[in-house]
Amino acid sequence: MSILFIQGSPVEPSRSAALLGFVANEIGRRGIDNSRLKLTDLPAQALLHARFADPHIRIASERVRGATAIVIATPVYKAAYSGLLKAFLDLLPQDALDGKVVLPLATAGSPNHALVLDYALRPVLQSMSPSLVLPGVHATDATLARTDSGGYVLSDDIIDRLTRACDRLVYEYRALHERRPPADTPADPVPFDQVRCSI
Numbered sequence: 001m002s003i004l005f006i007q008g009s010p011v012e013p014s015r016s017a018a019l020l021g022f023v024a025n026e027i028g029r030r031g032i033d034n035s036r037l038k039l040t041d042l043p044a045q046a047l048l049h050a051r052f053a054d055p056h057i058r059i060a061s062e063r064v065r066g067a068t069a070i071v072i073a074t075p076v077y078k079a080a081y082s083g084l085l086k087a088f089l090d091l092l093p094q095d096a097l098d099g100k101v102v103l104p105l106a107t108a109g110s111p112n113h114a115l116v117l118d119y120a121l122r123p124v125l126q127s128m129s130p131s132l133v134l135p136g137v138h139a140t141d142a143t144l145a146r147t148d149s150g151g152y153v154l155s156d157d158i159i160d161r162l163t164r165a166c167d168r169l170v171y172e173y174r175a176l177h178e179r180r181p182p183a184d185t186p187a188d189p190v191p192f193d194q195v196r197c198s199i
């Protein structure tokens with residue numbers, strides 16, 4: 001049971017990674033196990049040539065499979081999400097998000113493409129059978145001020161929206177945890193036609 005944070009920007013420092021970092025800190029503070037997957041750490045050739053069998057891709061894919069919830073951060077590129085993120089999502093199995101809660105985050109130069117999470121990313125996530133894709137958080141660059149040390153300071157409004165998104169994520173994560181059968185319960189229910197009823 002853990003939350004995996006996927007960093008989908010090809011550049012560093014990254015504003016969308018700053019959103020991800022804020023959520024990761026909040027989640028850590030609430031005592032939930034979490035880890036980060038930086039897509040720029042994956043081999044570019046494997047991503048570009050769709051090498052499903054590449055060992056790094058397989059490990060990354062396993063990490064997605066092993067997580068209970070996923071937080072994905074991406075910059076808005078050409079009115080959609082990053083090509084790096086798409087290249088990675090393309091290499092995941094069709095049921096990669098089965099039963100998981102997903103929180104999408106995006107940063108963008110302008111508010112013009114604020115719906116990108118809903119019209120571009122959500123359908124792709126939805127195709128991989130998640131339990132729930134939460135309402136995403138979209139932030140414009142103007143709400144993230146660059147610091148001298150190369151980091152970003154988030155505006156109060158973004159902090160507020162991210163904190164509320166964390167509350168919902170943790171609520172859904174815990175609900176999912178409670179709904180999971182104990183380890184000694186068979187994963188598959190008895191088929192209906194094999195259930196015996198005594199009257």
Ligand SMILES: Cc1cc2nc3c(=O)[nH]c(=O)nc-3n(C[C@H](O)[C@H](O)[C@H](O)COP(=O)(O)O)c2cc1C
Pocket residue numbers: 009010011013014015016017074075076077078079080107108109110111112113140141
């Ligand atoms: C190649 C490229 C395409 C972009 N396209 C858009 C766009 O269509 N709409 C928009 O609002 N911002 C666009 N931007 C701005 C980025 O989305 C924005 O600066 C974002 O915060 C960068 O996130 P990052 O620092 O995590 O990479 C684009 C930036 C680049 C480099």
